[in-house]
Amino acid sequence: MPGSLAxxxxxxxxxxxxxxxxxxxxxxxxxxxxxxxAQLKKLGSTLRLAAGQTLxxxxxxxxRVFTLTHGHLKLxxxxxxxxxxVVGFLDPGDFLGISVDDEHAFTAEAIGDADLCCFPRxxxxxxxxxxxxxxRELYQLAAHELAATQLQLVLLGRRTAAERLANFIxxxxxxxxxxxxxxxxxxxxxxxxxxxxxLGLTKETVSRVLSTFRAARLIRLKGVYELEILDRRLLxxxxxxxxxxxxxxxxx
Amino acid sequence: MPGSLAxxxxxxxxxxxxxxxxxxxxxxxxxxxxxxxAQLKKLGSTLRLAAGQTLxxxxxxxxRVFTLTHGHLKLxxxxxxxxxxVVGFLDPGDFLGISVDDEHAFTAEAIGDADLCCFPRxxxxxxxxxxxxxxRELYQLAAHELAATQLQLVLLGRRTAAERLANFIxxxxxxxxxxxxxxxxxxxxxxxxxxxxxLGLTKETVSRVLSTFRAARLIRLKGVYELEILDRRLLxxxxxxxxxxxxxxxxx
DNA sequence: ATGCAGCAATGAGGCAGATCATTCTACGAA
DNA sequence: TTCGTAGAATGATCTGCCTCATTGCTGCAT
Numbered sequence: 090m091p092g093s094l095a096x097x098x099x100x101x102x103x104x105x106x107x108x109x110x111x112x113x114x115x116x117x118x119x120x121x122x123x124x125x126x127a128q129l130k131k132l133g134s135t136l137r138l139a140a141g142q143t144l145x146x147x148x149x150x151x152x153r154v155f156t157l158t159h160g161h162l163k164l165x166x167x168x169x170x171x172x173x174x175v176v177g178f179l180d181p182g183d184f185l186g187i188s189v190d191d192e193h194a195f196t197a198e199a200i201g202d203a204d205l206c207c208f209p210r211x212x213x214x215x216x217x218x219x220x221x222x223x224x225r226e227l228y229q230l231a232a233h234e235l236a237a238t239q240l241q242l243v244l245l246g247r248r249t250a251a252e253r254l255a256n257f258i259x260x261x262x263x264x265x266x267x268x269x270x271x272x273x274x275x276x277x278x279x280x281x282x283x284x285x286x287x288l289g290l291t292k293e294t295v296s297r298v299l300s301t302f303r304a305a306r307l308i309r310l311k312g313v314y315e316l317e318i319l320d321r322r323l324l325x326x327x328x329x330x331x332x333x334x335x336x337x338x339x340x341x
Numbered sequence: 342m343p344g345s346l347a348x349x350x351x352x353x354x355x356x357x358x359x360x361x362x363x364x365x366x367x368x369x370x371x372x373x374x375x376x377x378x379a380q381l382k383k384l385g386s387t388l389r390l391a392a393g394q395t396l397x398x399x400x401x402x403x404x405r406v407f408t409l410t411h412g413h414l415k416l417x418x419x420x421x422x423x424x425x426x427v428v429g430f431l432d433p434g435d436f437l438g439i440s441v442d443d444e445h446a447f448t449a450e451a452i453g454d455a456d457l458c459c460f461p462r463x464x465x466x467x468x469x470x471x472x473x474x475x476x477r478e479l480y481q482l483a484a485h486e487l488a489a490t491q492l493q494l495v496l497l498g499r500r501t502a503a504e505r506l507a508n509f510i511x512x513x514x515x516x517x518x519x520x521x522x523x524x525x526x527x528x529x530x531x532x533x534x535x536x537x538x539x540l541g542l543t544k545e546t547v548s549r550v551l552s553t554f555r556a557a558r559l560i561r562l563k564g565v566y567e568l569e570i571l572d573r574r575l576l577x578x579x580x581x582x583x584x585x586x587x588x589x590x591x592x593x
Numbered sequence: 594a595t596g597c598a599g600c601a602a603t604g605a606g607g608c609a610g611a612t613c614a615t616t617c618t619a620c621g622a623a
Numbered sequence: 624t625t626c627g628t629a630g631a632a633t634g635a636t637c638t639g640c641c642t643c644a645t646t647g648c649t650g651c652a653t
Contacts, residue, residue: 296631
């Protein structure tokens with residue numbers, strides 16, 4: 090969900106601990122200058138997750154906060170009977186650790202291999218207390234997340250399967266645009282079941298709707314984990330949720 | 342959604358502008374001492390809304406922030422074709438104005454008559470910059486809201502109509518407990534259509550499920566805008582979303 | 594009281610999406 | 624190459640909730 094735009098950054102001096110970090114331009118630490126960044130970096134450590142590995146479970150004590158530097162995570166909650174809802178996906182640069190509670194509210198699991206910076210919460214908190222710009226940045230982030238999540242509420246509460254998927258594809262494209270190429274090629278690092286659990290659908294419905302989109306020449310599937318947007322305008326109309334469009338656009 | 346617990350407050354001296362404010366114990370300004378509170382109060386003004394009146398529309402410039410001091414608001418978003426989703430309800434003490442954008446992300450409308458404190462955003466922002474405790478409080482609030490909204494995502498994405506309503510009733514009861522009586526009497530200031538649009542259902546389904554609950558002796562309807570919880574345990578089981586329970590609890 | 598207006602409750606039928614089952618495809622191991 | 628496996632795609636059927644329509648209730652104005 091975090092959709093902060095890439096910042097322009099001064100290059101780091103050679104030998105800086107964060108040299109070559111692919112996530113810095115999008116991450117909260119990106120607002121720090123050289124010295125402060127190095128200072129923060131020293132407070133934490135790095136961590137590598139293998140595909141499918143769990144970073145933490147729902148209910149675990151939330152003793153650390155993270156910045157994802159490479160790869161993708163999914164965040165989900167489980168109901169007692171096994172139903173699952175994916176609350177969000179994390180891309181490189183995303184921050185993980187906005188929380189009131191001392192417990193994690195969801196499970197975080199690596200989709201592919203992933204790298205993270207991690208910081209003990211106490212040390213991180215006192216660092217941000219000393220750096221008001223970071224504090225403000227985190228507030229902005231939380232506010233931004235909140236707005237995005239409210240949009241997702243509307244999606245889950247009131248939109249059709251086709252609208253949900255159109256919106257998802259465009260959002261995914263947009264997020265990838267902020268981290269590089271602004272093409273119409275969209276990566277889907279997660280599988281169909283993850284998408285389904287994110288959109289409140291079943292994997293079968295996701296499959297079917299994507300097939301419909303393909304048949305209607307809205308998209309082209311380039312393998313399972315990648316697609317190309319062919320008709321952005323129509324996807325946008327679907328995503329906005331105009332009324333009759335739905336019927337006519339897709340039935341054809 | 343905001344569920345902050347009531348604070349213990351030192352009484353205000355007679356003549357204080359916030360004397361007798363029913364919302365102070367729950368509101369963000371409640372953490373301020375006498376002087377600072379008076380100082381904040383002077384930055385803004387008060388506002389009274391009649392039932393059904395709109396405070397602002399989605400897309401309006403977000404030039405002010407608010408604290409609801411009396412009554413109830415609903416916050417909703419509209420789709421182009423008229424579908425509506427209620428993002429949340431506001432009770433006395435709730436803060437309205439967490440936002441990154443300079444535009445309101447939803448429409449805010451009074452359910453009954455309502456009173457608010459309102460502050461120009463610029464002045465409010467500089468006030469909180471000068472009061473780190475307020476800043477932290479707002480961050481906490483945003484984080485709390487975010488967590489509550491994520492729970493709502495699961496609700497809308499993965500729960501049945503009965504589970505949604507059981508959860509809604511309990512949540513409503515809980516919020517009222519923080520502002521006074523901890524009884525089993527629950528006020529529903531909003532009408533069935535509002536509840537439906539909040540839970541991603543239709544008003545008919547809300548009606549039907551409430552009737553089912555009544556028939557199953559889970560609740561008693563005391564007029565349209567008030568109900569009594571008769572079997573909290575069963576409601577909780579439903580709300581948690583255990584599997585088979587659903588079938589057996591309600592069919593009887 | 595009577596009629597009216599606004600919700601809520603209830604009934605009948607339809608449909609979008611779920612569920613269950615099968616086939617297809619890609620890919621890694623033997 | 625063949626086999627085996629996992630996920631995706633597709634088909635067949637079912638169902639929970641929606642839609643549309645009617646009835647009932649409560650409060651208010653005449």
